[in-house]
Amino acid sequence: MPVPSSLALPKPLAADGKPSLIGLDVQGLAACLESLGEPERQRDLRARQLFHWIYHRGAASFEIMSTLPQALRARLADAYSVARPEIVAEQRSSDGTWKWLLRFADGQEVEAVFIPEEDRGALCVSTQVGCTLTCKFCHTGTMPLVRNLGAPEITAQMLVARDALREWPTAIEGRLFTNIVVMGMGEPLFNYDNLVDSMRLAMDEQGLGLSRRRITVSTSGVVPRIDQLGADLGVGLAISLHAVRDDLRDELVPINRKWKIAELLDACRRYPTRRRITFEYVMLKGVNDSDADARELVRLLEGIPAKVNLIPFNPWPGAPFECSSNNRIHAFAAIVEAAGYASPVRTPRGRDILAACGQLKTESQRLRRRLSAAAA
CATH class of the missing domain: 1.10.150.530 (DNA polymerase; domain 1)
Known part of the structure; x- marks a missing residue:
């Protein structure tokens, strides 16, 4: 596509x-x-x-x-210029998560999030203004797709994080910015060339100096690009799965209507990496969280070196779902782990500043509409 x-x-x-x-x-x-x-x-x-x-x-x-x-x-x-994008807003969560709202020269805005751990940290990078996928549980999916980000705009998010953390030069000891997860706004594999160019800069030893094993690209299932990603970058792969039946995934992750689960998992089996592929699975109460769903997930993953990240649903205003109970999430995890797949339950980070998984959404379009209406 x-x-x-x-x-x-x-x-x-x-x-x-x-x-x-x-x-x-x-x-x-x-x-x-x-x-x-x-x-x-x-x-x-x-x-x-x-x-x-x-x-x-x-x-x-x-x-x-x-x-x-x-x-x-x-x-x-x-x-020419080496100026950063304008930082419109900077928020710090009570758990240390940092979120930046960045504005580019044409006025379009995206969010980037830095998630610190005790001795490392990951920057969650956006690749598009808005998103084309309309996944039902994702706040970003309620935004229209405006445009792709260029490689300069993707790369600039990394520079903003390094600036904020004061981690220049690249070789500084004990730096916290150690990982990149391309899981922000947009579908990365629908902006493939700019993604690859920016990640090559991130991996350059003379530049940002991040190892390919510390970079993970997430996709909702753009199957033809998965093989290409493995050949071009060989970075970690994460799959936004979220359902084990095509009829339900068609509804939750509409890209499944083009590339079905079986085709997606075949691409994962071909992916050339020594690392386990991460399968992201948001836990939605009464929707995809039954014991039967867990057993079917185990069956689907057969033959794939995999781990499953269970993501408690992060609510946002007007969200149509509820999060599964803690007991239900851990019962689901127990079935997956008993089959030999690591199944950690992701601890939500940055919820209080809407920086958690699935919560990113800029307000710029709504603000401009309100201003235009007021002027009219």
């Missing part, structure tokens, strides 16, 4: 209105230097220096890039 061409992103602009260098690799930076007239004999060195300053040192201005000649810094500042 291709992404409509209307969602193609023009060359992204930074918050200051200039084309952004964030999201470019060394070759892309060299091309920008060529446009500024940088001599060919120096271009590769200068591109690698730029790359180092942007992704290893976290420079948010050209002025501090001291290894570049002053004249080149001035030309870069006139033509």
